[in-house]
Amino acid sequence: MPKSQVGSEEELFPPKEIREKLGLHAHTKIIYKIEDGRLVVEPVPSLEKVLKEKSLVEITLEDFHRQRKELSRKAKLEITSRHHIPPTSNRNPRQKRSKRRPDKTLISKPEFQNLNTQRKPLSPP
Numbered sequence: 001m002p003k004s005q006v007g008s009e010e011e012l013f014p015p016k017e018i019r020e021k022l023g024l025h026a027h028t029k030i031i032y033k034i035e036d037g038r039l040v041v042e043p044v045p046s047l048e049k050v051l052k053e054k055s056l057v058e059i060t061l062e063d064f065h066r067q068r069k070e071l072s073r074k075a076k077l078e079i080t081s082r083h084h085i086p087p088t089s090n091r092n093p094r095q096k097r098s099k100r101r102p103d104k105t106l107i108s109k110p111e112f113q114n115l116n117t118q119r120k121p122l123s124p125p
Contacts, residue, residue, distance in 0.1 A: 014041065 002015035014024070022043055024030065029044040059067075 002017050004013050004015050007013060014022075019025075022041070024043055031042045031044055033040040033042070
């Protein structure tokens with residue numbers, strides 16, 4: 001069984017034999033896991049490798065969207081029941097909201113005209 005030690009900067013240096021068995025090369029991304037008190041090191045597969053593998057689940061796009069909508073609906077119901085959030089209003093989402101802002105200060109026409117006439121031309125430096 002090959003052995004190694006932790007470096008002075010607390011790095012891990014797997015022996016060459018293990019790196020070769022796992023296909024680890026410079027700049028290979030790896031995943032560290034702890035399982036039953038043991039350190040498990042796995043290389044992160046490349047995108048090309050993942051795409052070549054046979055998929056574990058086959059589903060049509062329509063089924064995917066249907067299941068996604070159903071899960072979203074269930075999650076929304078769970079959240080509203082857990083936090084006692086009242087259901088949303090029945091307002092049509094395309095219906096325009098009122099743009100009225102009561103806190104907006106209006107300037108009368110004479111005051112506005114005074115603002116425009118009080119401008120001074122810029123003098124050259």
